[in-house]
Amino acid sequence: MMKQYVQYDEELAPFFPKSANVDMLLFSLGEKHCMRTKIEVEGNIISLLELWCQNYNCHFRIDQEQYIYIARDHKLLEAAIALDHSPKAHALSLGRLLGYPECCCQMIESLGEEGIDPFEETYKLQEFTEPFQIINPVRYREGFAYISHVPCSTCCVASYKIARRVKGFLEENQDHSTFDNLFKWTKEFL
Numbered sequence: 001m002m003k004q005y006v007q008y009d010e011e012l013a014p015f016f017p018k019s020a021n022v023d024m025l026l027f028s029l030g031e032k033h034c035m036r037t038k039i040e041v042e043g044n045i046i047s048l049l050e051l052w053c054q055n056y057n058c059h060f061r062i063d064q065e066q067y068i069y070i071a072r073d074h075k076l077l078e079a080a081i082a083l084d085h086s087p088k089a090h091a092l093s094l095g096r097l098l099g100y101p102e103c104c105c106q107m108i109e110s111l112g113e114e115g116i117d118p119f120e121e122t123y124k125l126q127e128f129t130e131p132f133q134i135i136n137p138v139r140y141r142e143g144f145a146y147i148s149h150v151p152c153s154t155c156c157v158a159s160y161k162i163a164r165r166v167k168g169f170l171e172e173n174q175d176h177s178t179f180d181n182l183f184k185w186t187k188e189f190l
């Protein structure tokens, strides 16, 4: 098995939103050193997570709003939580911690938190032309995307490099059942 990659266990998946597929894959590939996503805290999820983190040498924390933060480095984990809960503007530094490209972090910073959703909306109308269609983030929430951030433009090269690597990984690891859906989506672009 691909022990070096974090196996996004089938047992864990039901507690996570579909978009966590993408985050987990980016985290596994080292494209992000800290991931943040929502989680349903119920049933035996905490003991499942403890076991899973032990297995992959990761740490996790869940905040009051049921956001989970996962990182291999404990200090990084604490820094991300502190930043995310800080009343000061933190889009730029949090974006960096979550592994977003610098150009995209700068763009998010300039838009402000309220500006991100309307900006992403505009993407639905825009064309991501070859070969940049793989950085289209519009279906991220459904679990179909190769990046977990809003790219600064429809031809962001830094985002493209990440997406290309993720797509390549999926193409080489077609039998990795956890990422089945993402792989099916990959085929649409072949």
Ligand SMILES: [Zn+2]
Pocket: 101, 102, 103, 104, 105, 151, 152, 153, 156, 157, 158, 159
């Ligand atoms: Zn960018």
